[in-house]
Amino acid sequence: MSAAHSAIGDEASTEEVMLEMGGRAKAAARRLALATPAQKNAALTAMAQAIRARTALICEANAEDVAAARQEGMSASFVDRLALDPARVAAIAAGVELVRDLADPVGAVTEAWDRPNGLRIERVRVPLGVIGVIYESRPNVTVDAAALCIKSGNAAILRGGSDSFRSSRALHQAIALGLDQAGLPTAAIGLVPTRDRAAVGCMLQGLGGNLDVIIPRGGRSLVARVHAEARVPVFAHLDGNCHVYVHGAAPLAMAKEIVLNAKMRRTSVCGAAETLLVDEACAGTHLRPLVAALLDAGCEVRGDSLTRIVDPRVRPASEEDWSTEFGEAIIAVKVVGGLGEAIAHVERYGSHHTDAIVTTDQAAADRFLAEVDSAIVLHNASTQFADGGEFGFGAEIGIATGRMHARGPVGVEQLTTFKYRVRGTGQTRP
Amino acid sequence: MSAAHSAIGDEASTEEVMLEMGGRAKAAARRLALATPAQKNAALTAMAQAIRARTALICEANAEDVAAARQEGMSASFVDRLALDPARVAAIAAGVELVRDLADPVGAVTEAWDRPNGLRIERVRVPLGVIGVIYESRPNVTVDAAALCIKSGNAAILRGGSDSFRSSRALHQAIALGLDQAGLPTAAIGLVPTRDRAAVGCMLQGLGGNLDVIIPRGGRSLVARVHAEARVPVFAHLDGNCHVYVHGAAPLAMAKEIVLNAKMRRTSVCGAAETLLVDEACAGTHLRPLVAALLDAGCEVRGDSLTRIVDPRVRPASEEDWSTEFGEAIIAVKVVGGLGEAIAHVERYGSHHTDAIVTTDQAAADRFLAEVDSAIVLHNASTQFADGGEFGFGAEIGIATGRMHARGPVGVEQLTTFKYRVRGTGQTRP
Incomplete structure (x- = not known):
């Protein structure tokens, strides 16, 4: 990030930073989409190891977040959702391994048929592209979302709550290490590097066409805002009545x-x-x-x-x-x-x-x-x-009540789309 | 339509008319979604018959459209796309029967599995809801789109080009007759009753949450406008390079x-x-x-x-x-x-x-x-x-290049979504 950052200069606006993140994520998405299952799994293994190895650093960063939240008078339940300890960090790392061990959805042929002219048509799962995740102050979402996106071959741009900023940054360092060790671009999982709320607005506008879907995870007001303003598809549920x-x-x-x-x-x-x-x-x-x-x-x-x-x-x-x-x-x-x-x-x-x-x-x-x-x-x-x-999906990034694409639990399979692969022997259309 | 219309009064604005259409279409969509294959096929059979029986009326209305287009100096290729004759009307009717004879996509179980706790989970195809189709002056699209939507259990709101207004209205009367004869609500296929271009803007806003997807069929400028302004999902391709x-x-x-x-x-x-x-x-x-x-x-x-x-x-x-x-x-x-x-x-x-x-x-x-x-x-x-x-889809309403839901040819199957149907024997979650 540093090189690109310095090119923009220290004065870069949030919008410039976000647009640049979007472009980098789109380029990384292409590499993730073509990564082998082994390569993605290696990244997830390295991510889990890096999280465990950095437990102390992560807990230190989290302690600062927790102290700040207490000072701001946040509720006990809010602080509980925010707080990490070694056991919770270990659970986060284990969650990454759980996602790693799921079946890889990418490349699966979900339908195949032959046409009378001899063409063989297959419907093949491919990643969605770049997934924007907007969430509140639960640091574990940073890792859960990253793991699900990597497993499904997608890039992601993560925007966590301001109150968990330091915790998310510490966890994100472990994510980047994991990607890097597996030879995958670290830009595949971007963490919005600013607390500026304008970053959310930029994501809702789609980052110059580079964001393929937005998944809001949090309270009703967050989901309602995303539904109202997003210019890209949204996987979410507003209510669960x-x-x-x-x-x-x-x-x-x-x-x-x-x-x-x-x-x-x-x-x-x-x-x-x-x-x-x-x-x-x-x-x-x-x-x-x-x-x-x-x-x-x-x-x-x-x-x-x-x-x-x-x-x-x-x-x-x-x-x-x-x-x-x-x-x-x-x-x-x-x-x-x-x-x-x-x-x-x-x-x-x-x-x-x-x-x-x-x-x-x-x-x-x-x-x-x-x-x-x-x-x-x-x-x-x-x-x-x-x-x-x-449902047996292993893990989910949320539940959607929209009618398009994903409906119900959104697991790795729902984070894919498809292409048609057609094989011929020289067929032309009469 | 007349009763609802008179309730609003002759002074109803385009926006009022459109919102009311949306509400009626949504209610009709529920009945279409639950219609049996036999009932939908009966409607399509009756539609094709009504189109054939009304060939003279349809050609008369079309002749008025063609005369007006010529007077306005439209190009020969434009007039050719607009013009109908008995043979073209017969082809339109035959197209309806072709769609009727496709496999009914609704209710198909696309996946089913058992959970260790004994729950049986099925993924079942259900219609999308209300589909807005915005097209240019090809009168046949009125019928093609209506047939595909009925077959897939969806309601539709059709907005054809102003230059084919009379032709589309004449064809739409045959569609309504077919629905009525099969005991299905005529509001299931609504034709925008005004040439006012504001109607398109209303559709792009989603008709008060009643429109589930918009399919633009026409030139690049139409598709570009729909992409830029639609507040609902769009199935389309801007370019085919x-x-x-x-x-x-x-x-x-x-x-x-x-x-x-x-x-x-x-x-x-x-x-x-x-x-x-x-x-x-x-x-x-x-x-x-x-x-x-x-x-x-x-x-x-x-x-x-x-x-x-x-x-x-x-x-x-x-x-x-x-x-x-x-x-x-x-x-x-x-x-x-x-x-x-x-x-x-x-x-x-x-x-x-x-x-x-x-x-x-x-x-x-x-x-x-x-x-x-x-x-x-x-x-x-x-x-x-x-x-x-x-591809063997029988008929398509267009080709989509978006990554969400439908990608490639959009046939009746792509006009459905799904629900999860779960059967248990009293299971509770531990």
């Missing part, structure tokens, strides 16, 4: 287990359930125990009029509650008059992320799975399975 | 046939070759006959210094010629110093559309196919095979 619908033919024990798990296993994940719909056909037997189980587990329940009747602890649900991703131990509960009403409710208030039906009625399940237009639809399973790891 | 690289190990006869076909079969299609690269290893034997064949076929040749030596009819190529899609019988010709230089030339000047290598050297071909980053790469075949029909 997930539903569990307990159908009339749902066994109570299974419904209770799934509802409790969907809501309470981890309340902050995007696949956590936010609304429980109970069919009136089973409300007489199921509503009270389901609500009681939630309340007893420490969950606040906001219910419609029928739900409030079964338990005095239930608070009234507002219209807004139906479309809210609470992200904590709160759930909205409503009794619906059948499958059609349940589907209509999910379509009206949901966020097309992940929705589940509990029933022993196969036809009802099939209709729910067909008609609910969400990235993930489940029958008799918890919405908390909305996760790349649980 | 395709290359044929004649490698050192290319048999002259095959090279000549492929080059002539790639350039001259049809010079106006996006897969037509615009630049010929000849390797210096075979330039001594191949360059002169290749250039002579092109010149003798009526093609203007613009060459580098070496090419100009072999034939006095060759004009000098300018720097701009290497990145120009001529779209007519002109080709730029350059001698390159080997495979690496050829690939570098294609990457620098090409448009990532379609590029071909001619050689008997398998290793050279493999490297070209791997390193040229285009939607379609061919070995020993003409670039004019860049076409959905030639």
Whole structure:
């Protein structure tokens, strides 16, 4: 970076720095795209080793970030997400090796067919190009995103939260070492070298056509800004307002287990359930125990009029509650008059992320799975399975609710596109 | 449409009309997405019948368009693209039946796997939603686009050229009849009911979040505007600057046939070759006959210094010629110093559309196919095979050079996205 930097001069504006990063990343992307699986794996191995070897340096840099965050009065949960210790650094390094050991998606032939004229056509996976990742102050994202991009043959431009600036820089040094040791260009994984917020605006504009996709990882306001302003495709979900619908033919024990798990296993994940719909056909037997189980587990329940009747602890649900991703131990509960009403409710208030039906009625399940237009639809399973790891993708960079290209968990395969490879023996078109 | 229209009132602005169309299309898209293959096929059959039955009406409306275009002094080729006669109308109707007989892409399970916890995960094709098509004055696009969208379960908003307004309206009436006869909502295929150019701007803004993708079909300026202004994903190609690289190990006869076909079969299609690269290893034997064949076929040749030596009819190529899609019988010709230089030339000047290598050297071909980053790469075949029909897709709505979602020919399969369907037996996440 230094040579290019000095060419621009010390006075380079953020925009100049960012445009130059974009150009360098695009050139590096070409080399990454053609790197062999062995070369990429060597880089990931060296990255993990460099992270481990630099544990002390990384923790020192992180301690400065943590001290600054405390001084600025950031919350305890914020500081916890920011803080690293040797065990967390070791986990980050292990995560790189996990990504290394995934199947290499690049070069896979996903379809192949022969034409009557003898042409052989293959659809082959190739990397997307340059991926912009904009995230908040979780230093591990720097490494997770870098590893997934390298494995999938992409270059990346990473822009982490200002509060984790020093930690990300220390981790990025290890990433660059890994790339360099494997003979890959260090510009393949660029870390935005400034805290200036204008850098984000530059990325949203696409860095002069050099950014192929942007992945925001963070809170709703970040994702909303990226959606509103990005001039390049975005893989993201704005909301995870997930539903569990307990159908009339749902066994109570299974419904209770799934509802409790969907809501309470981890309340902050995007696949956590936010609304429980109970069919009136089973409300007489199921509503009270389901609500009681939630309340007893420490969950606040906001219910419609029928739900409030079964338990005095239930608070009234507002219209807004139906479309809210609470992200904590709160759930909205409503009794619906059948499958059609349940589907209509999910379509009206949901966020097309992940929705589940509990029933022993196969036809009802099939209709729910067909008609609910969400990235993930489940029958008799918890919405908390909305996760790349649980899908068997090994690791994910996020979950997308857009309809284009990637939908659902975004793993290494979703970070690729394809080309058509056509082999002939001299064919011309009549 | 009339009822909704009168509700808005005669004074409705273009923006109001367009937003209302978007909302109605989105609602219709939901019904199209759930329509059975039989229902969609019935609509397409009825559409084709209605087009045939209304041939006279369609030709009358078209005659008015043609008369107006002539009065405005439009070129003969423009009028030819605009004009319909009974034979062309019959061909349009037959095209609908061709699309009807394609495999239905919706509901296909493209991948399925079991997780260790017993969850069964399937990746299922579902329609994209609402597709905006912006095109110029080729009335057949109204029907072609409608048929492809219906087959793929999508709704569409069609905005044709002003000069074909009456023709498109007459064809659209037949489309609406077909939908209605099959019990599908006529709002599924909306034709923008105004010539006001502001309608295009509304579509580029996404119609209040109701448009999922825009497909521009027309000249470079239209595509460039859509790329620059669209706030929704775009399937398109701005340029088709395709290359044929004649490698050192290319048999002259095959090279000549492929080059002539790639350039001259049809010079106006996006897969037509615009630049010929000849390797210096075979330039001594191949360059002169290749250039002579092109010149003798009526093609203007613009060459580098070496090419100009072999034939006095060759004009000098300018720097701009290497990145120009001529779209007519002109080709730029350059001698390159080997495979690496050829690939570098294609990457620098090409448009990532379609590029071909001619050689008997398998290793050279493999490297070209791997390193040229285009939607379609061919070995020993003409670039004019860049076409959905030639790929076996049956019909295409265009060719995309973007990296997201659709790349290459865009057929009914590329007009779908997917969802994950997960079936369990009560699984919860630990």
